[in-house]
Amino acid sequence: MKKIRVMSVFGTRPEAIKMAPLVKELAAHPQMESLCCLTGQHREMLDSVMEIFQLKGDYDLNIMEKQQTLTKITTKTILGMDSVIEEAKPDLILVHGDTSTTFAGALSAFYHQVPIGHVEAGLRTGDKYSPYPEEMNRVLVSDMADLHFSPTKANAENLRREDVKGQIFITGNTAIDAMKTTIRDDFVFSTQCLNELDFQSKRVIVVTCHRRENYGQPMVNIMHAIAELVESHPDVEVVYPVHLSPAVRECVFGILGNVDRVHLIDPVNVEEMHNLMARCYMVMTDSGGLQEEAPALGKPVLVMRRETERPEAIAAGTAKLVGVEQAEIVRLAGELLDSEAAYAKMAKAVNPYGDGNACGRIVEAIAWHFGLTDHRPADFQV
Ligand code: UD1
Ligand code: UDP
Numbered sequence: 122m123k124k125i126r127v128m129s130v131f132g133t134r135p136e137a138i139k140m141a142p143l144v145k146e147l148a149a150h151p152q153m154e155s156l157c158c159l160t161g162q163h164r165e166m167l168d169s170v171m172e173i174f175q176l177k178g179d180y181d182l183n184i185m186e187k188q189q190t191l192t193k194i195t196t197k198t199i200l201g202m203d204s205v206i207e208e209a210k211p212d213l214i215l216v217h218g219d220t221s222t223t224f225a226g227a228l229s230a231f232y233h234q235v236p237i238g239h240v241e242a243g244l245r246t247g248d249k250y251s252p253y254p255e256e257m258n259r260v261l262v263s264d265m266a267d268l269h270f271s272p273t274k275a276n277a278e279n280l281r282r283e284d285v286k287g288q289i290f291i292t293g294n295t296a297i298d299a300m301k302t303t304i305r306d307d308f309v310f311s312t313q314c315l316n317e318l319d320f321q322s323k324r325v326i327v328v329t330c331h332r333r334e335n336y337g338q339p340m341v342n343i344m345h346a347i348a349e350l351v352e353s354h355p356d357v358e359v360v361y362p363v364h365l366s367p368a369v370r371e372c373v374f375g376i377l378g379n380v381d382r383v384h385l386i387d388p389v390n391v392e393e394m395h396n397l398m399a400r401c402y403m404v405m406t407d408s409g410g411l412q413e414e415a416p417a418l419g420k421p422v423l424v425m426r427r428e429t430e431r432p433e434a435i436a437a438g439t440a441k442l443v444g445v446e447q448a449e450i451v452r453l454a455g456e457l458l459d460s461e462a463a464y465a466k467m468a469k470a471v472n473p474y475g476d477g478n479a480c481g482r483i484v485e486a487i488a489w490h491f492g493l494t495d496h497r498p499a500d501f502q503v
Pocket of ligand 1: 133134135162163164165166167185186187188189191194219220221222254255331332333365366367
């Protein structure tokens with residue numbers, strides 16, 4: 122019997138982390154064949170994920186350039202995917218989230234009239250320029266997709282409100298599936314600086330920041346806020362794995378390069394990152410993925426953005442939107458450092474984003490769509 126060929130297209134670090142468990146689940150299904158097409162929008166940061174999860178791309182467009190533009194990422198992906206789709210002849214193409222790889226991957230699938238499954242569908246802020254370009258990428262992909270895999274009920278409601286075509290499934294976020302395999306109590310860091318940190322007597326804050334809409338003054342404000350917090354709290358150590366984007370590195374190293382107790386390190390692999398978060402005091406970030414992972418670990422997250430498409434953790438009380446102004450970031454982070462009660466209120470493990478079984482539901486939904494089973498998966502419920 123002919124297997125259903127499912128080709129997953131991804132290219133950045135977060136897409137790879139969240140697609141890795143799904144690629145494995147697809148490969149384990151007896152009536153499916155799983156293929157990976159990497160765009161290579163990220164290089165080192167993508168390769169690191171592939172290595173940890175022991176995955177190999179069947180195709181690699183290798184598109185990354187230093188300081189690449191949105192136009193370059195999009196056009197190189199579309200051009201590269203033409204021949205890949207013609208050769209691989211997939212029955213379904215999966216894209217993830219809201220990057221330029223996601224948008225261009227879906228558009229290529231549409232040009233070849235291949236059905237599209239969108240993993241992490243339905244997240245919205247309602248502001249087309251924030252996050253930029255992610256909000257528009259995911260809106261456009263929703264219009265093209267046939268199967269929408271929404272992490273949460275609210276995400277699915279966004280899609281229903283927009284009257285998107287196709288089937289909507291509430292699956293939970295595959296990020297939580299990925300964490301099942303990475304976190305271990307006896308984990309030993311291979312990054313020297315992390316092994317030397319004293320997580321008992323020091324309070325370790327994990328920081329990341331990379332979003333395009335934060336380039337310029339917002340990022341400058343954020344870096345000054347971090348410096349101020351460390352200077353006013355002698356028991357705080359900041360660990361900041363700095364994204365490889367030159368625009369980000371220039372700003373971060375320029376301001377925090379010589380600040381005591383701020384450890385600027387290269388991006389760490391996903392196992393190191395998850396285990397670092399599991400041991401830290403709190404997280405300060407503009408990342409999407411960290412907003413999902415930290416609550417599951419019971420770590421407060423301060424979201425250094427003006428908005429978020431992930432309101433669930435805020436509603437659950439473990440995340441707070443702190444904006445991009447120095448004084449407000451310092452005030453709200455200071456509260457968590459200075460008040461035990463404020464900290465205890467936020468430091469509780471909740472799982473609004475998933476139960477670790479999202480990939481199983483997605484594969485079941487695909488099987489149902491192709492008539493391999495008459496069982497439609499039950500929705501993920503918090
Ligand atoms: C991209 C996504 C963003 C996602 C983020 C995750 C778009 C437009 N943006 O943003 O949604 O949140 O990934 O990290 O799709 N670089 C390297 N090596 C790497 C990765 C990046 O050198 O492994 C450098 C390159 O100079 C590259 C630059 O970083 O040009 C920016 O990468 P890019 O993918 O364009 O933007 P991100 O900010 O990573
Ligand atoms: N991450 C990682 N190493 C790092 C920083 C982040 O493995 O040095 C992981 C993090 O745990 C999460 C994902 O990368 O799973 C988030 O990626 P990023 O913040 O780059 O993108 P976003 O989620 O904002 O799109």
